[in-house]
Amino acid sequence: MRTRTTDRLVGIVRQALQSGPVAQGELLLAVNQAGFRTDLSGLWDLCHTHGLADLNDGRWIPRGWAPPSTPSSHAERPQIPDQLTARESATRESWRAAADGAIRALSEELSAVTRRRTETDVPLVGGRVMGTVADRKLMRFEAQSDVGTAEGTSGLLVLPEMQLNAEVISVFGTVVTLALPAETPPVREARLRLDLSWLLNLQSKRLHQLRNGATGFNPDAALAVLSRDSAPPMLPPLPPLQKHEASMLSLAQRDAVKRCLTPEVTWLWGPPGTGKTTTIGAFVDVLIERGQKVLLSAPTNAAVDVLVEAVLKRRPDLATDGGTLVRLGQPARGNRDEWHGQKVLVDQIAASRGSQLAAERKDLGRELVTLRHGLDQLRRQRGVLSEEDLAERDRLDREIAKREPRVADLDRQLLELRREICTKAQVVAATAHQVMLQTLEGITFDVIILDEASMTTAALAMVVAGAGAGHTIIAGDFRQLPPVAVADTPAARQWLHQSAFEKSGIARAVQEGRKPARLAALTEQHRMRPAIGEVVSAAFYRENPLTPGPGIKTRARDSKAWWTTGDLVMLDTSGLAARTARKQGGSSRYNLMHAQLIGALMASATTRTRNLAAITPFAAQARLLESLLDEFGQPAWDASTVHRFQGGERDIVVYDTVDTGYGVSKLHPWFTDDDPESAGPRLLNVAASRAKDHLVVVGAFQQLHRSGSSADPMWRFFAHLKDRAESLPWEEVVEGAGEALELVRPDDVLSRLEEDIREAESLEIWLAAGSSADLPNLLPALRSVERASDDVEPITIWVEPDREGFLPVEALHVRRAGVNVRACTPIIESSAVIGDVVWSASRSLLDPNPGVVLRTVNKPFADLVNRTQRRKKSDAAPGTGQRGEDCGRCRRPLVRQEIPRRGIPMVVYECLSCDRPRRAR
CATH class of the missing domain: 1.10.10 (Arc Repressor Mutant, subunit A)
Structure with a gap:
C-alpha cells in the first residue's frame, strides 16, 4: 500500500x-x-x-537520463557557436526549447505513473507457440487482467523455475503476443511482469541524447511537424502521375499522392474507409521508382504490418531475401514472418546471413538459462548452505561469468548486422518507438511516413520526423483516437495529450473552416453503407463531408442476422434500467444486462453471420463480451475495446455504450463532454465507422441523448441515429435468443434460484439497496450447498446495511442460521453467479418486485463475472469466500465500505456505529 x-x-x-x-x-x-x-x-x-x-x-x-551526444553536422565537421549562421542558431535554440518541453512532459508523466508501483504482474493462461523468428520464439497468451501497456514494452515472463526477457508484440483485447528467447519452454500458464515506465524512460533518454544534436538527426525536420502551416494559400500546380503510378487510385487519392511528393511536410487526412493506406502504398511505390530511402512508421505493430502489406500489394517484388524492404521487430499477429512467400523481417534476414553467430548465441542462451536455474534452486534452499552447495554456487558463478562476455560480444555483432541490413534497405518499416532504438540510430531517410499519427504523441512524432531530411508525411485522422497519457500538467497536455495534428494547429484550422494548404484530405469512403456513412459524416466530418464510393450501395451482404433489419439499428435499453458497475479493484465499467443481451444477439446469429465485432469503450465490458464468444467457435468474430479495434472493420458491428445512469449514476465524461475534440466523440466515431453493412448501437438513449446542440458531435450522432435507425426492442432480443437468455417472471424468480443453488458448488449474490424479503425463503436451498474446504466459504451474500450499520431483518435471520452474509456499502450490482449461471436484475434481486430479471447459462461468462465482481481480501477487510466479523462493542457486523478515490475504491472495514476505521487499499 x-x-x-x-x-x-x-x-x-x-x-x-x-x-x-x-x-x-x-x-x-x-x-x-x-x-x-x-x-x-x-x-x-x-x-x-x-x-x-x-x-x-x-x-x-x-531513469530516462542520458549523457548528451556529441553534436555533429552532416559533413561531420564540428562548428563553434560564433560560426553558426543566425538561422542555424535560431533552429538550435528552438530545438533545445522543444526538446526541453518534451523531456519535462515525459518526466511529469513518469512521476504520475510512479505514484503507484511501476511494476505490475499480469497472470497469463492458454500459452501456445505461434512460431520462431531467428533467435526468438513467439508465444500467445490470454491475459487474466488488464495488460495496460503499449506495444514494444519490455518485461519478464515469470515461470516457476525461471524468468525470461519478454517483449510485448501486440495486445488484442485480452490476447497478448510476446517475443521470447528461443530457449523458452512450452508453458500454458505464467506471469508477465511489466515495467510501465520503460517506454517513457526510452523516450526521455533519447531526447536527452538528441538535445544538443546527434549524427543523423535533423532538428529542422523535427520542428517542421510542429510548426504552423505557413505555405501560401495557393500552391503551384502539381505534375501529373504516370499511368502506372495512378493505377487503382481514385481522383482524390491521386491528388494526395501528388501533394505528398512535395519535399516538405504534408498532412494526409484519411477519415475511415477513404483508402489512406492504399494511398500510402501508391506513394511509396513512386518513391521507390525514384530511388529514395523511406521510413514507414506507426505507433503499433499492427499498423506497421498494414503499411508493409499495402506496399507489397503494389510491389510484391520487394519481398526478396536481398532486403530491399525490411520490417524491424516482430509482426503483430505472430504469423507474418513471410510476406508473399519471401522473408522481410530484419531478425530473419540477420539470422540467415549470420547463421553461425545466431546459432552460437542461441546455444549460449540455453546454457545461461540452465546455469541461472541452478542458482535459483540454491537460493530457495532454507538454512545454511553445505560445503558442497557453496562449491556448486561458486562453480555456477564462474560458468556464468565465463559466458556473459561472449554473449555481449555476439549481441553486439548481431546488432551491427541488423544495422547494416537497415542501412542498405530502401524501405524500412518500424514502430515509432523502434525508431529510437540502437538499430536505427544515426540512419537517415529521404522520406518519413508516420501513419496513425493521431495516436502518436507530439513528442514522439517530432523524434521520428527528425530521422529524415524534412520530406515528411503525417498521416492519420485527428477525429479518431488521441494519444493516451496519465499526467495532467501543462507540459503533458502540450506534448503527450496532443498529436502533431493538434500541436501544429492543423486540427484547429479545419474546425474553424480554414483548410491548410499542406493538407491532403480524402473524402470518398469505400467501407460503410450509405446510411452508416451519413451518420458518421454528419456527426464527425461536417467540414470534410464523406461521400460513398462506387459500388457501396450494390455490394453483396456477406453477413446477416434476423436483428439486422436495417443498416442502422438501435437497441434502446432505457426502459430496462440496466445497472452499470465498476470492476472490483479498478475504475473500468461494465453492464451485465447489456452483455447478456449482446450474447443473445450473437447466439441467434451463429449460422448466418460471417464476421461480427462487439466493441465498447470500457475494458471490463470488453472482457465480458469476449468471454461470451467462446461457445460460438467463430474465428472471424471479435470482442474488443474501441482503442484496440481502431483500424479494423467488420460486416456487423455491435457497439455497447455500457453507461445507463443506473448503478453508477453519473455518466462517464465521454458521454457528457460537449467539446468536439474530447475523447468521447472520437471513441464513438471509431466505433461507428468500423461497420461495413450493419451498425447496432446498444444504449439507454433517454439518458445518453438528453440535451445538447448541433455543435456537439455526440448530440448530432444520437439525433441522426434516432431519426434514421430501425428500433430493436430488448424484449424481442430475449424472445429470439432461445436458450441463450431467459427473461424470468417475478413469480418464478425464487423457484428458479432454488433450482440453480441446489445444483451449484459455490455461489455469490449481490443485493442492491432495497428489500431482500425473499432471502429467508432460499435458506433450505442454501443449506444444501456443501462446503468443499474449511478455508473457503462456498456461499457469500453481500447485503447493504442501513446508515447505523444494521442488516435488514431477513438478512440477519439468514446470517444467524449460519449462511455467510456480509455487510457492504455501496452495492450497485444486483446480480448472482450460481455455478455456471449468471443472474441480473434491475432492482434488488430478492425484492418481491425485482423488476426485469435476466438469466444466462454460460460457464466462461459466469467465471469472468465472478472474477469481475468478487471482493478481494485486503489488509483489513475479508473478501469473497471469507467470514465477516462483528463489532466487539455493539455486535453489529463490521461493514466493508468501498469509497472511490481517484477512480479506484479504497476499502474501509468498520462498524458504522462505534468503531474507528481500519483502512486498507
Whole structure:
C-alpha cells in the first residue's frame, strides 16, 4: 500500500537525482539526513519499485537520463557557436526549447505513473507457440487482467523455475503476443511482469541524447511537424502521375499522392474507409521508382504490418531475401514472418546471413538459462548452505561469468548486422518507438511516413520526423483516437495529450473552416453503407463531408442476422434500467444486462453471420463480451475495446455504450463532454465507422441523448441515429435468443434460484439497496450447498446495511442460521453467479418486485463475472469466500465500505456505529 511516508521518500530521492547520477553512498546519506532510516537494500527496493533509478557501477542513474551526444553536422565537421549562421542558431535554440518541453512532459508523466508501483504482474493462461523468428520464439497468451501497456514494452515472463526477457508484440483485447528467447519452454500458464515506465524512460533518454544534436538527426525536420502551416494559400500546380503510378487510385487519392511528393511536410487526412493506406502504398511505390530511402512508421505493430502489406500489394517484388524492404521487430499477429512467400523481417534476414553467430548465441542462451536455474534452486534452499552447495554456487558463478562476455560480444555483432541490413534497405518499416532504438540510430531517410499519427504523441512524432531530411508525411485522422497519457500538467497536455495534428494547429484550422494548404484530405469512403456513412459524416466530418464510393450501395451482404433489419439499428435499453458497475479493484465499467443481451444477439446469429465485432469503450465490458464468444467457435468474430479495434472493420458491428445512469449514476465524461475534440466523440466515431453493412448501437438513449446542440458531435450522432435507425426492442432480443437468455417472471424468480443453488458448488449474490424479503425463503436451498474446504466459504451474500450499520431483518435471520452474509456499502450490482449461471436484475434481486430479471447459462461468462465482481481480501477487510466479523462493542457486523478515490475504491472495514476505521487499499 502506498503511504504518505513512501510518497515523501520518493520525493526526496527524486529531488536528489534531479541533476543526474548520484553515488550510492551520497544518495543514502541524503535520505538519512532527511530523517528516514533505510539501508542499501531498502534504497534499491524503493528505486526499483517506483521506477526512480538504476544502480550501475556504484552510481544511481535516474531513469530516462542520458549523457548528451556529441553534436555533429552532416559533413561531420564540428562548428563553434560564433560560426553558426543566425538561422542555424535560431533552429538550435528552438530545438533545445522543444526538446526541453518534451523531456519535462515525459518526466511529469513518469512521476504520475510512479505514484503507484511501476511494476505490475499480469497472470497469463492458454500459452501456445505461434512460431520462431531467428533467435526468438513467439508465444500467445490470454491475459487474466488488464495488460495496460503499449506495444514494444519490455518485461519478464515469470515461470516457476525461471524468468525470461519478454517483449510485448501486440495486445488484442485480452490476447497478448510476446517475443521470447528461443530457449523458452512450452508453458500454458505464467506471469508477465511489466515495467510501465520503460517506454517513457526510452523516450526521455533519447531526447536527452538528441538535445544538443546527434549524427543523423535533423532538428529542422523535427520542428517542421510542429510548426504552423505557413505555405501560401495557393500552391503551384502539381505534375501529373504516370499511368502506372495512378493505377487503382481514385481522383482524390491521386491528388494526395501528388501533394505528398512535395519535399516538405504534408498532412494526409484519411477519415475511415477513404483508402489512406492504399494511398500510402501508391506513394511509396513512386518513391521507390525514384530511388529514395523511406521510413514507414506507426505507433503499433499492427499498423506497421498494414503499411508493409499495402506496399507489397503494389510491389510484391520487394519481398526478396536481398532486403530491399525490411520490417524491424516482430509482426503483430505472430504469423507474418513471410510476406508473399519471401522473408522481410530484419531478425530473419540477420539470422540467415549470420547463421553461425545466431546459432552460437542461441546455444549460449540455453546454457545461461540452465546455469541461472541452478542458482535459483540454491537460493530457495532454507538454512545454511553445505560445503558442497557453496562449491556448486561458486562453480555456477564462474560458468556464468565465463559466458556473459561472449554473449555481449555476439549481441553486439548481431546488432551491427541488423544495422547494416537497415542501412542498405530502401524501405524500412518500424514502430515509432523502434525508431529510437540502437538499430536505427544515426540512419537517415529521404522520406518519413508516420501513419496513425493521431495516436502518436507530439513528442514522439517530432523524434521520428527528425530521422529524415524534412520530406515528411503525417498521416492519420485527428477525429479518431488521441494519444493516451496519465499526467495532467501543462507540459503533458502540450506534448503527450496532443498529436502533431493538434500541436501544429492543423486540427484547429479545419474546425474553424480554414483548410491548410499542406493538407491532403480524402473524402470518398469505400467501407460503410450509405446510411452508416451519413451518420458518421454528419456527426464527425461536417467540414470534410464523406461521400460513398462506387459500388457501396450494390455490394453483396456477406453477413446477416434476423436483428439486422436495417443498416442502422438501435437497441434502446432505457426502459430496462440496466445497472452499470465498476470492476472490483479498478475504475473500468461494465453492464451485465447489456452483455447478456449482446450474447443473445450473437447466439441467434451463429449460422448466418460471417464476421461480427462487439466493441465498447470500457475494458471490463470488453472482457465480458469476449468471454461470451467462446461457445460460438467463430474465428472471424471479435470482442474488443474501441482503442484496440481502431483500424479494423467488420460486416456487423455491435457497439455497447455500457453507461445507463443506473448503478453508477453519473455518466462517464465521454458521454457528457460537449467539446468536439474530447475523447468521447472520437471513441464513438471509431466505433461507428468500423461497420461495413450493419451498425447496432446498444444504449439507454433517454439518458445518453438528453440535451445538447448541433455543435456537439455526440448530440448530432444520437439525433441522426434516432431519426434514421430501425428500433430493436430488448424484449424481442430475449424472445429470439432461445436458450441463450431467459427473461424470468417475478413469480418464478425464487423457484428458479432454488433450482440453480441446489445444483451449484459455490455461489455469490449481490443485493442492491432495497428489500431482500425473499432471502429467508432460499435458506433450505442454501443449506444444501456443501462446503468443499474449511478455508473457503462456498456461499457469500453481500447485503447493504442501513446508515447505523444494521442488516435488514431477513438478512440477519439468514446470517444467524449460519449462511455467510456480509455487510457492504455501496452495492450497485444486483446480480448472482450460481455455478455456471449468471443472474441480473434491475432492482434488488430478492425484492418481491425485482423488476426485469435476466438469466444466462454460460460457464466462461459466469467465471469472468465472478472474477469481475468478487471482493478481494485486503489488509483489513475479508473478501469473497471469507467470514465477516462483528463489532466487539455493539455486535453489529463490521461493514466493508468501498469509497472511490481517484477512480479506484479504497476499502474501509468498520462498524458504522462505534468503531474507528481500519483502512486498507
